[in-house]
Amino acid sequence: MRPPSEPLAPTLSRTAQLAERLGRDIRDGKMRAGTRLPTEQELIARFRVSRTVVREAMASLRAEGLIVSRQGAGVFVADDTVSRPFRIVSDELRSLVEVENVLQLRLAVEVEAAAIAAERRSTADLRLIRGCLDRIDEAIARDEAAIKEDLAFHCAIAEATGNPYFERFMQFLGPVIIPRQTIRLGLETAAERRAYVGLVQSEHRRIYAAVRKGDRDEAQRCVRQHLEAARDRYRRLVASQSPFEEG
């Protein structure tokens, strides 16, 4: 009886370890842009690994844009003016702490987004946000977990800032946090789930009211309270479930 999800072996491959190590050195700025990395042979000798491992680690770093290699000349630290993408790999989120860290970053962005939205929201924005609330209500009526509708609400707030980067950031974060939300599905009874989502929805309504009122500080307080409550709920649910079932 094997769950189709791979348990992701706790031991990192040598390739991954070496890539991690070298990547950190570069990111930390220990090697300036244009600096030549040690040759393959030197890395083989220094880290006691095979050439395969060295080359695959290099391939990883090259894919990340951290290095460029020139046949015959060597491997060089890439020019740091090329903006490296911000990326959150879901493999990183196996521990509760990591999930909370991401949620904390999300809170930072959403708290400010709500404040800006309260200042700048148009009536069209309000209508959109209101529509999201309605769709959550409908999902609740259908006894669903309303996970996507929930995210849509938060994205609508971000959109109301008029700053596309807030919206893009929330949409970027969506796929990262949604899998964690499936924990809602673990709630035993439909009534329980209903109560859970209903509580969340009441918090959403307070946020909406503050944004509509144009009350900057109130909007910030509500979002902070909402996301901290979400964090606490997540903690409790993880604690109550078997650690083996944890997402």
Added chain:
Amino acid sequence: MRPPSEPLAPTLSRTAQLAERLGRDIRDGKMRAGTRLPTEQELIARFRVSRTVVREAMASLRAEGLIVSRQGAGVFVADDTVSRPFRIVSDELRSLVEVENVLQLRLAVEVEAAAIAAERRSTADLRLIRGCLDRIDEAIARDEAAIKEDLAFHCAIAEATGNPYFERFMQFLGPVIIPRQTIRLGLETAAERRAYVGLVQSEHRRIYAAVRKGDRDEAQRCVRQHLEAARDRYRRLVASQSPFEEG
């Protein structure tokens, strides 16, 4: 040492070609999440390349989070929970509005980061931040613009949160905002630049003091004031310069 002006070889390596090909297939959704990729031997036969090339291409895709491999079982398309990376292309930032939008997102993250840092900073963190301030002072003494040192200070605050995502976000934002900072160099006289950077530095000191005190709200206020002042300074400088010179 040679200036790192790589002409970017027109011929892509076989590894790059294969990674490109497979990566596109996955991104286009031709293979659903969880699907098993062909085995190394099959890829070797199909594309007439060596195992080295196949494995390095796989290493690239793994680094991008597109695939996960399990020793003995095979290589699988990663579930789409690995979000598309968040990326800000410098080309987007040609208008003042765009720069301000990015700065606003940065402000959101930094304001919260300062608050968390005020709560959690260790003495080691404080020492690091303090060191950043000193390096800025030294740069000022050398009549430099202290652009990198400035960024390092902000990254140090983010690092003091203990939340690696804040630090990563700031490091991600660094290359995006640094080119805009070169406007500092446009200041006419050294004395002018000195006054500019000195003003910035006094704001940095207030942030540092608040974090050291552990005053959450004060830290937030100082960072917000600092970044809003930075925005205003940027506006004025852009306005005073010829639009053709605008970064």
Added chain:
DNA sequence: AGGTTCAACTTGTCTTATAACATTGTGATA
């Protein structure tokens, strides 16, 4: 039927060899 063992398969790592390319120094030549 249920559990065990084992053989085949797959990825991870190591090793060696060769090709392609870059860099540098040497020396011939004008």
Added chain:
DNA sequence: TATCACAATGTTATAAGACAAGTTGAACCT
């Protein structure tokens, strides 16, 4: 002297083969 051709050397790119470690499923036994 200055410049170009070219060989020597070092580096990455690619190939090929071997073994280790892990997975899977089917044959086998009780």
